[in-house]
Amino acid sequence: MRKWALFALKFAVSAALLYFAIRRIQVDMIGERLKELNPAWLIAAVGTGLLQTGLGAVRWQRISGVCGGTLPQRQALRFNMIAVFFNQVLPSTIGGDAARIVLAARTGNGWRKAAYSVLLDRFVGVLALAMVVTAGLY
Numbered sequence: 001m002r003k004w005a006l007f008a009l010k011f012a013v014s015a016a017l018l019y020f021a022i023r024r025i026q027v028d029m030i031g032e033r034l035k036e037l038n039p040a041w042l043i044a045a046v047g048t049g050l051l052q053t054g055l056g057a058v059r060w061q062r063i064s065g066v067c068g069g070t071l072p073q074r075q076a077l078r079f080n081m082i083a084v085f086f087n088q089v090l091p092s093t094i095g096g097d098a099a100r101i102v103l104a105a106r107t108g109n110g111w112r113k114a115a116y117s118v119l120l121d122r123f124v125g126v127l128a129l130a131m132v133v134t135a136g137l138y
Contacts (some may be wrong), residue, residue: 054080056080060079063124068113132137
């Protein structure tokens, strides 16, 4: 009985939050915009996002190995996808990084190795972005 009450409470809170989030959305305007959407661009955008997430998982898996942790590629991809979700839902990228740290630490890598690998991955990503921007300036 307690499980059902807890589930009902979670459902009610989620429904109320969704109502407050979407109550002023004009559905007809969204429908008009979606009719103008070119499916090729949508496929390209989703593909690019998935490619970026996959390459980030490869980078993190290799950095985790350098830090002394063991993170199989499939697990790194799974954790990266979860982190992308939290990056979209929570403000800033702290939520996704925290999720990766917690998930990696729970797999037996330990908190130190997990945190170090995620922070080093973040640093390498920012460094690569800075190099691309610098190359683009010239």
